[in-house]
Amino acid sequence: MIFPVFPKKGDLIGVCAPSSGVGHKMEPFDRSLDCLKAQGYKILETGSVRNEDDRSADAETRGREFDQLMADRRVRAVISASGGDYNIEMLPYIDSELVRENPKWIVGASDPTNILYYVTTKLDIATMYGFNAGTFDWVPIHQFQKNAISILKGDIITQESFSMYQGARTFGDDVDLDTPVRWRLLLPESTRKKGSGILSRGGSPMAESESRFSVTGRLIGGCSDCILNLLGTPYDGTGDFLKRYGDEPVIWYLDDFAMDAPSLLRFIIQMEYCGYMKNAAAIVIGRVMFQGLSEDQDYLDELAGGLRIPVIFNADIGHVKPAFTLINGATGTFTFENGKGSLAMKL
Structure with missing residues (x-):
């Protein structure tokens, strides 16, 4: 695994728009960039960043702007x-050889999962998930945003679950951390035999637990809605990733944007059928942004009845803030106890 050099004070950070432009939210975006500049970073934006459309530009233009930043040795x-x-x-327009020759931290959250997952699984370069350039617009900034900046600088702190989260699933300036954080843990009632897979073959092999639990493995994941669309494409390097690291345990972390409970279980089953869960030590799932008709208990019931692998649910990961920053390719240790949790990472 290639771990790029972390940017230092005075370094140049490139900002591109591989998905949406930010033209509809210029004020909070500039506030976020001001926060990064206050850390000593210089910012270089590509031409499409401030466009307003859901596509900041056509796919080829977005790919070309990304490649320009990758080629720029100042960035x-x-x-x-x-x-x-x-x-x-835009994935077909990423110059993979250019990325290999100029490894640098590629960072994003939500839809940019497509780039991060491809670069880590296919090209064996670590990437950073959990924040975008527009993430730092809260006034004052929250501890999760301070943590993200620390990790961007290379200070790989242990992240602790927070006390409250944004219960109302909203985007924009209105942030109300109004709901107590409570991680949920499902543990198999019997030990899974090596090579026997993660799927339940009948019965209910999982039970919720409040006891202390810790698991270590190589981290890989992102927005599950995006990973689903990558499966089986030329940009899905999961098989290569698992082969490179042999029998090393893997922790899958999933940021569920809009999968209801049955859809999430079917996605994990599909991953198992692809052979992608064979070394899975645990699955860590964030708070679901848009649950559809499902409630938290529906997710727990589906996972408990369909799987037999440790699952942490409602973790501080993903769209529902506050959230952790995770490094794809790092070794991570998740620890759970009495509804709270932490993540320690090492490169």
Whole structure:
């Protein structure tokens, strides 16, 4: 695994828009960039960042702007401006040899999963998930945003679950951390035999637990809605990733944007059928942004009845803030106890 050099004070950070432009939210975006500049970073934006459309530009233009930042040796990290829906369109225009020759931190959250997952699984370069260039617009900034900046600088702190989260699933300036954080843990009632797979073959092999639990493995994941669309494409390097690291345990972390409970279980089953869960030590799932008709208990019931692998649910990961920053390719240790949790990472 290639771990790029972390950007230092005075370094140049490139910002591109591989998905949506930020033209509809210029004031908070500039506030976020001011926060990064206050850390000593210089910012270089590509031409499409401030466009307003759901596609900041056509796919080829987005790919070309990304490649320009990767080729620019002054740029020490490349951060996506925002999320969106159409990042997957630009993947054919990424110059993979250019990325290999100039490894640098590629950072994003939500739709930019498409780039991060491809670069880590296919090209064996670590990437950073959890924030975009527009993430730092809260006033004052929250501890999760301070943590993200620390990790961007290379200070790989242990992240602790927070006390409250944004219960109302909203985007924009209105942030109300109004709901107590409570991680949920499902543990198999019997030990899974090596090579026997993660799927339940009948019965209910999982039970919720409040006891202390810790698991270590190589981290890989992102927005599950995006990963689903990558499966089986030329940009899905999961098989290569698992082969490179042999029998090393893997922790899958999933940021569920809009999968209801049955859809999430079917996605994990599909991953198992692809052979992608064979070394899975655990699955860590964030708070679901848009649950559809499902409630938290529906997710727990589906996972408990369909799987037999440790699952942490409602973790501080993903769209529902506050959230952790995770490094794809790092070794991570998740620890759970009495509804709270932490993540320690090492490169």
